[in-house]
Amino acid sequence: MIEKVIIAEDQEFANLSVQRTMEELQIRQTDYVFYCDDALQKIKIAKGKQEPYDLLITDLYFEEDGTAQKIAGGFDLIKLAREVQPDLPILILSAESRPATIDMLFKQFAINGYVRKARHDAKELKSAVEKLAKGESYYPQALSQMVKQVNTYEFSDFDINIIKLISQGYQQKEISEYLKKHNIRPSSLSTIEKRLNQIREELGFSKNEQLVLFCKEMGIL
Amino acid sequence: MIEKVIIAEDQEFANLSVQRTMEELQIRQTDYVFYCDDALQKIKIAKGKQEPYDLLITDLYFEEDGTAQKIAGGFDLIKLAREVQPDLPILILSAESRPATIDMLFKQFAINGYVRKARHDAKELKSAVEKLAKGESYYPQALSQMVKQVNTYEFSDFDINIIKLISQGYQQKEISEYLKKHNIRPSSLSTIEKRLNQIREELGFSKNEQLVLFCKEMGIL
DNA sequence: GATCCACTTACGGGTTACCGTAAAAAAATG
DNA sequence: CATTTTTTTACGGTAACCCGTAAGTGGATC
Known part of the structure; x- marks a missing residue:
């Protein structure tokens, strides 16, 4: 059961919409931040209080805006969050569409789900969260084709x-x-x-x- | 006064959030579509009924998804919309960050405003719409610096x-x-x-x- | 340590790209 | 129309890249 979620997303529009989706899914507690640093801190604190998050929803690319941040983007956030709380389910929400990158996230970072910011992203996010709640991972349907189609040349x-x-x-x-x-x-x-x-x-x-x-x-x- | 707005944006999350922003701005009528073709059609119909839109908010890049579309993206939509209704104010909402592209939109396409999908996009959109309501154009503050910084080489x-x-x-x-x-x-x-x-x-x-x-x-x- | 195998390196000839100079053509000027 | 200026082209030498062959190196196996 997913009851406590943290959203890391710098785009205000996307952040708001994800919050709303969490409401619709009747998540008990939804926290949201616009910087990776804040996300990690909240994860640490929650873990320390024995009230860990059940899900991290994060973007991949965060914009710099002058405020000095230690964590540059989603990739680093995933790594560090996993150090703090290894069992934390992670769902990526990003516009990134390159199959190679997405594939790498599943294989190398062992993320639990990926939702692309695209035509039906809101609906997809709901399905994804429901899947994760059941302990399954969410692999976008469109992607399974793409990975096969993709030029499979492996660069050393x-x-x-x-x-x-x-x-x-x-x-x-x-x-x-x-x-x-x-x-x-x-x-x-x-x-x-x-x-x-x-x-x-x-x-x-x-x-x-x-x-x-x-x-x-x-x-x- | 802006009373009737049409939103063309394929990302569901963004589309929803923009709708919500329009509500907050107390826009009388907000229509929204996920395809450029639908946007143009609605603009045509509204114009025909003597109830034209006061504002078009559109993304630049639309994803293909199998449904055959005549209008490929925001650039074409702008051109065609201007043919139908030359005085239609147009506001771009996009993640595009290259100053050259944005600059080109203002100069060549004479758009009225540009809001980047970035950290404070919701707040920015509000300011932008308010500015457009006064007949002014909205040029993101961050951009004016970027254009100056930008490598100014002109390719023929x-x-x-x-x-x-x-x-x-x-x-x-x-x-x-x-x-x-x-x-x-x-x-x-x-x-x-x-x-x-x-x-x-x-x-x-x-x-x-x-x-x-x-x-x-x-x-x- | 001898043999095999895969990989790396050295070398050489042919092609393409680089870059200067000078001639030719085109455009601008009076 | 003649002259100047700019742009385009032709040419030639040097360097970089392309590509094949052959020689060398290192590791695995027996």
């Missing part, structure tokens, strides 16, 4: 490293030097060339410009 | 053309051929090289990979 850390450096203006020779300096192996120019060639071929690209754009869209850069 | 159509082709995997020789075929001038390889060189220098980039990413972030690609 090494790949990402190279592509990042390229997108910063390094030339391949310099990347090789950079890798040697940081004791990352492999590091030869030849290997860099080969990897890039392989990646491009696998994705059907002819130029690195396409590749960096693709990575940007995938959320890798 | 020609520049954008080249960069688009590069980002699609064309090599420079092919771009030259492409331009010749489409009777776009200038078209020589030499000019293409020079322009790219100039753009890169002006923006402090050394490689085209940086440039395409920059353009992506600026909303040019």
